[in-house]
Amino acid sequence: MTLPAGIRRLVIPTTLPVGNVNVYLIEGAVPTLVDCGPWTVEAATALWEGLGEAGIDPSAIRQVVLTHPHVDHAGLAAEVARMSGAPVLAHPEAGPTLAAPGAAIRRTVRHLEAWGRRHGVPTPTLGRIIHSYTRWSALTEPVEVFTWLEAGDLLVAGDSVWRVLHTPGHSSGHICLFREEDGTLLSGDHLLPGIPSSPLPEPSVDGRTRPAPQILYLAHLARLAALDIRHVLPGHGEPFSVTRELVATRIAQVHAKANEVCRLLELEPRTAWELCSALFPQVGEENLIFALANTAGYLDLLAAQGRVAPLEDRSPVVFSGVPFVDGLLRNRRAS
Ligand SMILES: [Zn+2]
Ligand SMILES: [Zn+2]
Structure with a gap:
């Protein structure tokens, strides 16, 4: 699919099993970066090179929007903010994880340990799952959010107005950006090519886990059916055009x-x-x-x-x- 005018996709490598992550540059009066990639030298190099090819100096970036706080999308945000001086925008529910990603990972580890024991995951396997998940903490650093984006907010990015959609499920602080004029949806990990997103466990600061994130995900997916979405620019994989049946599928x-x-x-x-x-x-x-x-x-x-x-x-x-x-x-x- 040809990308809608004024939007560039920068494909950023990650060391995670998901593979590459997409960062989008919305060009125009308000140059905006949507997501950043993980905090690795390889990702930072790819990002700066991608911006260079677009003829954009980091200092020209006016804002950085994070679709959600996972390390593959937000890990590099603090460095981008330092290099560009641009404010970071995200949903309030992403706030605790963005402010203290290490603590968020530790909370999830505690949840996984308890859940795994309760549900029969063999101890050595559980140990290895936790070990590989804990390594994610090296892929991110704390980032300060300057502006909270909430459901229904209108954001000027590039040369157009985008509506903020709160789309919890995969992550509670997940947002998508929707441009009504041409039906473009920057979908993060909410709507991916081919497969539904995983409803990941995400304990809150008080240690409580989200009630039934899968049900939340389906409910917020169903809401997308009311929008006239024509192009999806996902957080992973190729952008794709949308048929009416996509959400139902x-x-x-x-x-x-x-x-x-x-x-x-x-x-x-x-x-x-x-x-x-x-x-x-x-x-x-x-x-x-x-x-x-x-x-x-x-x-x-x-x-x-x-x-x-x-x-x-x-x-x-x-x-x-x-x-x-x-x-x-x-x-x-x-x-
Ligand atoms: Zn994610
Ligand atoms: Zn992702």
Whole structure:
């Protein structure tokens, strides 16, 4: 897809399993950078070179918008702010992670340790997942946010006005920018080519985890259907043109996988770890955190629909496709 006028895509390398990340430069009266890449020498070099090829000196950048606080998008933001003098803009819910990314990663590690033990993840595997996730903290540094962007805010970037959409699910402080005049959506990790986003665990400062991020993700994906989106500029992968069915297709993909989970649990009760292994048999260790997040997300979705429930008094927790109520097995769909 040819990019809409006035927008450049800078492809920035990361050392994460996701591969490259897209940074967008919106050119015009208010040169704006959307996302930055991780805090590595390779990413910084690619970013400065990309800006150089666009004929933009870092000092010309007037603002840096962060779609969400993950290290592959926001890790380099503090350095970009130092080099350009530009203010950083983000959603308030991204604030705690941007201000103290190391503490946010430690909170997530504590959550993963407790969740993994409760749901049957073997201790050595859990240790390796945590080890590889902890290394993310080297890819970012704290960044000060000057302006908070909230749902419905209008932002001038380049030569046009963009509407801020709050799109939690993948991350609670996730935003997209939408330009109504030509239907361009800077979608971050909310809408990606080919696959639904992973609803990652993200404990708040008080240690509480988000209630059912998968359900939140689907609800905010559904809201996009009301917009006349024609071009999606995602945080990863190639920009793509949109058909009317795109949002419905993504939602259907999540429900199809959740149905698969339900069928597996009807065949035999399983722990979340056993489910994860059945759903993602080929997944490499670097991606296990995403596989676990998706498994937890499907279980949340099915639990909200009354289609799965934990069996009582099991440690680790065992889920069944037939809810176990008052000591009796009851198939809700049959009743
Ligand atoms: Zn992300
Ligand atoms: Zn990402």
